[in-house]
Amino acid sequence: MVKMRNFYVGIGTGLIVSGIVTFFYMNFLYSPNEKNDQLENQQTNQMNVDQIRKIANESNLIVLTNKELEEIKDNVKEQTEKVIYFAVSQGMNSSDIADLLFEANIIKDKELFTGLLEKYDLTKKIRAGVYLYSQSMTIEQVIEEITKTSQKNW
Numbered sequence: 001m002v003k004m005r006n007f008y009v010g011i012g013t014g015l016i017v018s019g020i021v022t023f024f025y026m027n028f029l030y031s032p033n034e035k036n037d038q039l040e041n042q043q044t045n046q047m048n049v050d051q052i053r054k055i056a057n058e059s060n061l062i063v064l065t066n067k068e069l070e071e072i073k074d075n076v077k078e079q080t081e082k083v084i085y086f087a088v089s090q091g092m093n094s095s096d097i098a099d100l101l102f103e104a105n106i107i108k109d110k111e112l113f114t115g116l117l118e119k120y121d122l123t124k125k126i127r128a129g130v131y132l133y134s135q136s137m138t139i140e141q142v143i144e145e146i147t148k149t150s151q152k153n154w
Contacts, residue, residue, distance in 0.1 A: 120154040
């Protein structure tokens with residue numbers, strides 16, 4: 001029984017002594033100046049953007065800063081068109097269609113739309129169906145789509 005007790009006391013003493021040695025090493029022998037020196041070495045080893053771009057260019061890669069990436073994302077958002085499905089029902093007249101296209105922001109001028117349909121006698125050529133539009137389409141392109149008539153034939 002005494003041998004086991006001595007064994008446990010030896011283990012406990014060893015743990016305490018190793019803890020004290022580690023504490024003194026970390027707080028007194030490993031100075032904060034060494035930590036600062038290591039941090040400064042890391043900072044001097046960092047490359048600037050131009051150096052990174054030069055290396056990347058040699059490998060046919062492109063390097064962008066966060067600001068440049070955000071500008072590209074904003075440009076893509078602006079250029080992305082909103083696609084709209086639009087249904088023309090049987091029996092709708094040109095005014096009804098103009099009102100719905102205007103409300104969907106497909107056309108900007110209802111009177112111009114109906115005026116073009118009447119001027120070129122296309123009101124009777126409007127076909128019922130579901131059409132795909134983008135906001136960049138012109139009024140003429142919209143009319144071509146719903147009448148299935150090329151502008152050349154107006």
